[in-house]
Amino acid sequence: ETGVTQSPTHLIKTRGQQVTLRCSSQSGHNTVSWYQQALGQGPQFIFQYYREEKNGRGNFPPRFSGLQFPNYSSELNVNALELDDSALYLCASSLDGGPQHFGDGTRLSIL
Amino acid sequence: GEDVEQSLFLSVREGDSSVINCTYTDSSSTYLYWYKQEPGAGLQLLTYIFSNMDMKQDQRLTVLLNKKDKHLSLRIADTQTGDSAIYFCAESSRPPDLNGATNKLIFGTGTLLAVQP
Numbered sequence A: 001e002t003g004v005t006q007s008p009t010h011l012i013k014t015r016g017q018q019v020t021l022r023c024s025s026q027s028g029h030n031t032v033s034w035y036q037q038a039l040g041q042g043p044q045f046i047f048q049y050y051r052e053e054k055n056g057r058g059n060f061p062p063r064f065s066g067l068q069f070p071n072y073s074s075e076l077n078v079n080a081l082e083l084d085d086s087a088l089y090l091c092a093s094s095l096d097g098g099p100q101h102f103g104d105g106t107r108l109s110i111l
Numbered sequence B: 001g002e003d004v005e006q007s008l009f010l011s012v013r014e015g016d017s018s019v020i021n022c023t024y025t026d027s028s029s030t031y032l033y034w035y036k037q038e039p040g041a042g043l044q045l046l047t048y049i050f051s052n053m054d055m056k057q058d059q060r061l062t063v064l065l066n067k068k069d070k071h072l073s074l075r076i077a078d079t080q081t082g083d084s085a086i087y088f089c090a091e092s093s094r095p096p097d098l099n100g101a102t103n104k105l106i107f108g109t110g111t112l113l114a115v116q117p
Helices: none
Strands: A005-007 A010-013 A019-024 A031-037 A044-050 A053-057 A064-068 A074-078 A087-094 A106-110 B004-006 B009-013 B018-024 B031-037 B043-050 B055-058 B061-066 B071-076 B085-092 B105-107 B111-116
Touching: A005 A087, A010 A019, A019 A087, A019 A106, A031 A074, A044 A064, A044 B105, A074 A087, B004 B085, B009 B018, B018 B031, B018 B085, B018 B111, B031 B061, B043 B055, B043 B061, B043 B071, B071 B085
Parallel strands: A010 A106, B009 B111
Antiparallel strands: A005 A019, A019 A074, A031 A044, A031 A087, A044 A053, A064 A074, A087 A106, B004 B018, B018 B071, B031 B043, B031 B085, B055 B061, B061 B071, B085 B105, B085 B111
């Protein structure tokens, strides 16, 4: 059974640029959730996708967007990057109402 | 509102028991989770408990839930140096919706567990 995988592992961008982060869900899972974890903090919910439909959104601006593909993998897109976007971005997958399993995250640094 | 609080730091000696505490405010919480995060890694699901349970035991881990006080604890028996990590408590504020998807997790700020040899 393949777990949740995220790519890339690290990324450095400058202010104003755009970034796409990718997540492959665990085999058999149909739901993907994205979280932002700032240094020293707990993860904050960005949004969730269930069977290719958005299923809830946290308190993040519209420049954070995403999608889920038919194979249930997912992308997180962030436009007009700001310094405060520097964080660990975590993807979690689950099956219907089951527990969420996390990948190792993408470390995004904004210069 | 939704809020989860944890103490910041716990230090124990190898072989002792560790108890990590968590309080939450949302009375509609139905699922409560414990995750472990090692340096540079993602979150590893350790265990979870439904709100209609008081206790759950899984090998060295024991979860206790006091719904009246909205208090959750994680006990690690025979703590090892490999248990050193940050432990997050999280609650899911609503039960799965009609289409079966999991709802968002609300996390605490994490408790750093340091195990002294």
